[in-house]
Amino acid sequence: MTAKHGRLSYAILIGLLLAAAASARAQSDPPVLVTADTLKYDQSLGIVTAEGKVELVQGARTLLADNVSYSEKDDKVTASGNVTLMEANGTVLFADYMELFAGMKNGFIRDAAMLLSDNSRGAAVSAERRDGNRTILRKAVYTTCSLCEQDRSRAPLWQLKGERVEHNEAAQEIIYRDAIFEMFGIPILYTPYFSHPDPTVNRRSGILPPSYINNDFFGHRVRLPYYYAIDEQSDLTLTPQYSTKQGGHLTGEYRRRMATGEMEFDGSITDEEDTGDVRGHFRTNMAFRANDDITMGANILRASDDTYLNRYSIENRPVSNTLTSRVYAEAINNRHFASVNAFSFQNLRSDVRNGSVPFVAPIMDYSAVFEPGDYGGRWAFDANMASLQRNTGTDTRRLSSTVSWAQPYYAPSGEVFTATAMLRADGYWANSVNESLASTTKSDGSEVTGRVIPAVALDWRYPLVRDSQYMRQLVEPIVMAVVSPYGGNPSTIPNEDSLSFEFDETNLFSLNRFPGYDRWDGGPKLNYGFRTAIYGNTGGYAELLAGQSLRAKSDDTFTAGSGLSDSLSDYVARLTVSPGRYISIVDRVRLAQNSQLTVQRHEIGTTLGTNTNYFSVSYAKLADTDFVEDTGEREAISGTLRAQLTKFWAAEVRHTRDLGDNGGSLLNFGGLRYTDECFDIILFAERTFTVNRDIQPTTTIGVRFRIATFN
Template sequence: MMPLTLAALLLLPTPFSVSFAQETPSTELDLSKEALLSAEEVTYFNTEQRVEATGNVEIVQGERILKADKVIYNITADTVRAEGNVVLMDPTGNVLFADNMELENELKTGAIRNFKLLFTDNSRLAAHDAVREDENRTVMTKAVFTSCEPCREDPNRAPIWQIKSEKVVHDRTEKTITYRNAFLEFFGVPIMYTPYFSHPDPTVDRESGFLAPTVFDSSTLGYGIKIPYYYVISDDKDITITPTFTTKEGVQMAAEYRQAVESGDFQVDGSLTYVEEVDNNNIETGEEAFQGHIRGDGQFRIDDGWVWGFDVFRTTNDTYLEKYDISDLDTLTSTLYLQGQRGRNFSLLSAYSFQGLTEDDVSGETPIVPAWWNYSFVGEPNSFGGRFSADADVLAIYRTDGQDTDRFSLEGGYHVPYTTSNGQVITFDTSLRGDLYYAHDILANPDDPSSATDQNDFYGRLVPSASVEWRYPFVRQAGSIRQMVEPIVEAVWSDVVGDKDTPNEDSLSFEFDDTNLFGSNRYAGLDEVETGARVNYGINMGVYGASGGYTTLLFGQSYNFSDNTGFANGTGLEDQFSDYVARLEIRPADYLQFVNRVRLDHDSLYLARNEVTMKLGTFDHWFNLGYVYLRDDPNGLTQDKREEVFIEGKTKVADFWSVYGSYRRNLVDGGNSIDGTLGFEYLDECFGFALEAKRSFTRDRDVEPETRVSVKFRLLPFN
């Protein structure tokens, strides 16, 4: 083999693109660059102005490599010809195989015979021949494309699917690849014919076209099919339009619009249908009406410290989202916000609107929050390590039928941490908050939102608070295991000076658990205040492995020095000695996480609350378990016992085959199923198929228990 360097000799031919999903090898001869040629023999014919290289010819220019049995460069005719076992590798990783190829006319036109193209994603395109008519148009005949890998046992066996076409045209100006008289074959059997088919060329990141359809059978909607169409509007925006055709409810039109702007991005989706109205018993009323939804979110940067955004979700009917399998939320929340942070200052101005979807929701009593401003400042630590803080809160709540409330709160605090020489951690916190309320149409009965009167009044109060927390962590190293035991004791005092019966808007729900065992106020929000002196105490233990695995346990209780704690029955804090709360978390490795959170009755040690979550498995095999038990649910509509279990999982049963499912069941009063899903999925490098069955066992007004079976196909890389 004789290597030599030749200026502008036997470089790769002109650009040529035949790809479906990847950039095709650039075969351009650059006469201004040098190439490294190695061959068993190189002959220069001076009279004919021709150079021939034979025997294991290899030409390297940068990251581009051409191999062939023989390469001929005719200087006079300006042609380059590669013959025998031609292999061309380009910088992108694509590889072209051919019997021979020849280019002429300043390398702008020419032909390649019997070639195969292997893309970096293992897609394959083969053709009997290809003719480059000009620098922007290439025509291939008898072409076949597939993204399926050849069968290992029988490489000559037909792939799962392939596209055969008499003629394929690549237009570099329009950036399209077009098929004429194309057949889609499965396992070598033609199943669909189209006289015309087109897709984007490799230089296009996004292109308009149909996405994979979904066919389903629903006991509520009947037989149906979803046919999404993806449309590229411009480089920064696109839209997906999805008509859904059903035999019982007609046509539903849905769309999702996405756009990126210089300062951020947003997306909005919605749907609309025109159907026969029904009452709560699912009996037709004889009238027709439009039903639909709108949902969207976005965030935009104003400068380095400020952003604004929105999150909107609304529907025309309470049961519409459930009927069309869009969402299972009971309350829809829409918000608009302006958020800023500069150093140690944080500010958030927001507005909220809510839509309740349960049968008991009354729209006039649902609050609207036109303005809610939160401000927080944390000062620099002083020489003692202490720091000051300041917080402000301004809230306005409006209802079309019920009490309206305006609130202004201002709080100042001081925080001092201290660590002794032997490792004890002592933290001192004190704060003073002032609240001013103005209530309009005051409720005669605070527990009855419909008992609004025509009375208005101001309320004012001061909320002083002080706490001291002591922690003493003991740590022990045993080989690669680190053990930790940390007793915790916290003394807290707080009170209300002024009006005691202020409006309560943001502290309506309450739950005592491990997350609020320690703290000066266990209520959510500002309206309700935990008063009096109390002591919170517990122990935090943990075992930590060198590889990242760990097991932790927190156990504790609270004691109130007053007989009247101010908490309702069932909360776990109604007595001087509170219920016991605990959290056990076990995570020995990434494939297993177990969390058990409990609340035990302080007298009988019966379970008042038990919540279990477990995640087990890998990407191919995983299982999740969720269980919750509440002896009394003080936040529920009936305050009755609640017990529910939820399981879901997925397992790979064979190469490319998976089974997945989920199930949720109510365990109270003998129990009843809520919903379940079972699906089978096949997915390889070129083809996907999913069969899914979903069952809802509950009824919500006009939405009766439903069974839905759906089928979805995917041809990769089409969708």
């Protein structure tokens, strides 16, 4: 008999014996399959002995050992020598000696070690297996850290020691009695009782990692979040904090996910010790699907006062000058889109009267793009209706519709022509159009007005491509002629949504360079430029887009600082360079069309390095466009340097600086981070220089840490 057939015969024999022995206690227990180098059976004692590379498999449970014996009388499996027990859930037990009963569900283990499914590990002087799902360890230790390869006797970065540790697989919990938390082998904390979920748990209620900072506003501040898993669909996180200067502060976040959507609520509240003022915020984000086509939701954000969010660092970045709340419904069906929105704004600027901030409801949009015709032409239709109401200032109601047609043509020479025709009609009903925002009264006069704007355009492009052995080159001249009438912006039409205007390469070849509906870029014009690029075979590339616009005559449509006030516009360009995966440069510029080519706008961003080691810098110089009163000339630079110092240590520094006449540092940040498979800690220092009412320059020193398994 060959060794293979011998093993198989023995395995069948032992399996039958073990199955017969087990049938008396549980007919449903699966049989045990045994393989080994040698198998012996003492019929008088009822003992089966397996020696050499023994493997016992029962269902999803596997036992490996050098020697295994089975007693029919006691229903006991005894294993010794390099014993390994692998469970169905991924847990692996190691021991020098092991006794198992009841189909390997219960037993005793000496000099035990345990590896859980997430690679966390434990060890104990002895362990007892009960009920097939409980393992009780005596004088045990647990950690998620790997042992030092050079000296495996060295204590891990952190570990938990307990006189008695129980892993309850049914409850998915690990419980410690008389536990000591150690770091680098040094006792840090003692507790008579401690528990945490085992690796099979995705979420469970408990305390999250605390954080600490010290700065001029808070003094010493400690945060201790608590996570509460309400059910399978929802959870709640409460974060109480205490600071020596501002007292107590509470933040809460509720989340719920359903089959048709999800919702999130968060808020905070504090009673400041300095002023006695109650301050706080509330935010909600909701989205629900009524069916495959319709989505409804809300995004609401409100704060108790203008500076609260920035002062208490509620947001991860500085808050803008306005908080926007929105309730909406959207429908998308093939090439059709429709939406209904309502907007409310909370002003955070001290120089704007709250009564002049509008409430927008409703604002409705509809867009349809139809199937192309036989020659590729395509019709489109857009409509918009909006109503803006103010306590003081202008009230506006607007109805707008646009019909357009676009026809491409690809010439045999490679030239690409696109003809476009558009007809737009706008109707307005507004009152107090010329009333100052500083006014405290609202006039009763109202006026109905409108406009009809036709426009036709022809876009010509001639992409010229040349292939070589190492690269592909592209040169593409672009010319676009647009014809539309003058006079599309009468004084009776208020400007509500076209204030934020910037002339750059993104709208150089647009029919209307204004965003929104209220302003129209009228009159005949010729837009021209070129795009050139080089694409390397190894992935590197460089692209340049540059151009200018020529208007038939100048008018008061654009302000002096816009770059479009004269017949010849400023020059706009964008250069993108990426020679390889470790470097990228994006440079955007607007140059005045005078002989000095004065820089009106310049933005450049560069990143050098990998995801772990990199240097990035961005620079921006923005001229005053005169469209918004509080927007003057601005110039700033910011940079970030990150270095992976060792396998586990990394450092990062950031700096932002205002380069204006009254400029200076805006932000200094330095951080040191240690991260491995079981521990993550960040030490940082930050200095902000913002001055805004009760927000003053602040220095913050803090620490945040995370211990694997306990989060």
